[in-house]
Amino acid sequence: MLEKLKEEVVQLHLELPKNNLVAWSSGNVSGRDPQTGLVVIKPSGVLYPDLAPDKMVVVDLSGKIVEGALKPSSDTATHLYIYRQRADVNGIVHTHSPFATAFAAVGKPIPPVLTAICDEFGGEIPLGGFAPIGDEAIGEEVVRSIGKSPAILMQNHGVFTIGSSPRAAVKAAVMVEDAARTVYYAIQLGDLIPIPQEMVARLHKRYTQQYGQ
Numbered sequence: 518m519l520e521k522l523k524e525e526v527v528q529l530h531l532e533l534p535k536n537n538l539v540a541w542s543s544g545n546v547s548g549r550d551p552q553t554g555l556v557v558i559k560p561s562g563v564l565y566p567d568l569a570p571d572k573m574v575v576v577d578l579s580g581k582i583v584e585g586a587l588k589p590s591s592d593t594a595t596h597l598y599i600y601r602q603r604a605d606v607n608g609i610v611h612t613h614s615p616f617a618t619a620f621a622a623v624g625k626p627i628p629p630v631l632t633a634i635c636d637e638f639g640g641e642i643p644l645g646g647f648a649p650i651g652d653e654a655i656g657e658e659v660v661r662s663i664g665k666s667p668a669i670l671m672q673n674h675g676v677f678t679i680g681s682s683p684r685a686a687v688k689a690a691v692m693v694e695d696a697a698r699t700v701y702y703a704i705q706l707g708d709l710i711p712i713p714q715e716m717v718a719r720l721h722k723r724y725t726q727q728y729g730q
């Protein structure tokens with residue numbers, strides 16, 4: 518079932534190590550099939566080169582395994598909580614990508630000091646509070662704090678990104694790390710120069726409505 522989505526989610530997982538967003542088997546991508554509402558997610562603890570469509574796990578929104586022999590990612594409860602609360606979201610990514618997670622470790626959101634941050638995120642990349650791993654606490658905090666941003670830094674933990682598709686969520690995960698790296702380097706050089714709020718909004722509008730083919 519959902520063969521196309523499983524293949525897509527496998528291919529998108531490979532973007533995580535390619536973009537230096539993950540170490541070993543950490544990190545995960547999921548995609549929701551809009552027709553059935555079922556979610557395809559990474560199996561727990563499987564290394565990236567070993568992922569294949571038949572190893573992916575299909576779960577319903579309550580976490581019941583619908584197809585798959587392996588145990589789903591330990592972050593499944595977080596993904597499912599977000600899907601249940603956000604009908605606009607059909608893709609979710611979680612990583613501990615190093616530069617973004619460094620901001621999470623010191624509890625700092627990433628301010629919109631680059632036009633690329635305004636374009637992609639429409640403002641600062643927000644920070645969510647500390648939440649323990651294992652139940653719905655992380656999902657609750659993501660939904661509470663992410664606002665209109667496609668990405669959030671979770672304090673002392675890492676990054677969650679959301680999108681209208683799994684591909685959009687992976688793009689946001691790449692872009693949040695890229696932004697975090699540049700802002701990190703900028704902080705070493707001097708004081709960050711804020712972009713006025715009105716310009717942040719203008720850049721975001723132009724990018725989301727006019728950029729691309």
Ligand SMILES: [Zn+2]
Pocket residue numbers: 611612613674675
């Ligand atoms: Zn994590």
